[in-house]
Amino acid sequence: MSAPHLPLVLASTSPTRRELLTRLGLPFECRAPHVDETALPNETPAALAQRLARAKAAAVARDCPRHLIIGSDQVAVVGDRVLGKPGDRARAAAQLALAAGRVMVFQTALCLLDSATGRAATRLVPFEVALRPLTAADIDRYLDREQPFGCAGSLRSEGLGVTLCERMSGDDPTALLGLPMIALCELLRAQGVPLP
Template identity: 60%
Template sequence: MNPGLVLASTSPFRRELLQRLALPFDTCSPQVDETPKPGEGPNAMVARLAEAKARAGARQKPDHLIIGSDQCAELDGQILGKPGDHQRALEQLTAASGRTVVFHTGLCLLNAVTGEAQVDVVPFKVRFRALSPEQIDHYLRKEQPYQCAGSIKSEGLGIALFEAMEGDDPTALVGLPLIRLCTLLERAGFRVV
C-alpha cells in the first residue's frame, strides 16, 4: 500500500496537474521565503526552494511522501520571478518579446519518515512571438498573471504569446513536471499505475 502523498503548495495549477495522476493526495501550505540568495543561479534556486517547501510540508505531515516544487523563468541569465503587478509584468514580457526564455522547475520528493529527498530540475524553453505593446497589455489585462513566473500563464491565453516550445515534459512549464514526478515516485516505491 502506498504511503500518504502531500503536495506542499497552495498553487491551484499544481493541484490540477497532480490530479491528472488520479492519486489521492492532500495539500499543505509551505511557508518558505522564496528570495534568491546572492549569486544563486536559477537551477540552484529552484532546487533549493523545492526541497525547502517539501521539508516545510514534512513538518506538517511527518509520515507522508511530500512533493515540493518551485519555478522561475530565465532570460539572458537573469531570473524573472513572479512580477507581482502590471508594470513589472509589462516589463518582463516586453523584454521576452521575440526571444527565448527558459523556465526552470525544481522538483523534490521527500520521504518525511526517512528524510531522504530526491531533487531534480526540469528545464523548458519557450520562444516568444514578436509582441506589440497592445498585445502584451491585452494579455495582461485578460489573464493578470502577476503571481506566475515570467508573467506567463501557459495553461491559459499565455500560449498565444509563444512561437515555439522545447522540452521533455510540457507539464514542467505549468509548474509541476509530472513525467519526472512519476519517476521519483516509482524510485520511492510508490505505485503510480
C-alpha cells in the same frame, strides 16, 4: 498486492499543480509551504529552483511526519535575468517587454521528500519558450484578460500565454506548468507508489 505507500502531500497552493497531480488518481492533500523565495547572492536560477523545491517540501514536512511530500518551484530566465512572479501589472508588463522576441527558459525543480526518513530526491527539468515580438498593445490585451501576476515570467502557458509564443521545447510539457509529471512519476515509482 503491494505494500501501502506513505500518504502524499503537495507542498503548494497552486491550482495548476493541484490539477496536474489529480491526473494520477492518487489521494493527496495540499499544504501551503511558507518559504522565503529570495535568491541567495550569486545563486544560479537552476540552483535557486532546486533549493526552493527542497525548502517547500521541508517546510510542510514539519507538520506531516510520515508522508511523501512533493515540493516544486519554477524560475524563469531571459538571458541572465531571473524573472520571478511579478506580483502586479507593471512588473508583468516589464517582464513581457523584456522577453518579447527572445527565449525564456523555465527551470522547474521537483523534490520528493520522505518525511519519515528525511530522504529527498530532486530533479531539474528545463523548458524553453520562444516568445514572438510583442507590442505594448499585445502585452496590455494579454494582461487585461489573463492577469498572470502569480506566474514566473508572467507567462501562463496553460491559458492565453500560448498566444505570445512562437515555439516551445523541452522533454516534459508539464514542467512548463510548474510540476514535471514525468519526473514525478519516476520518483513516486521509486518510492513504491503504484502508478498505471
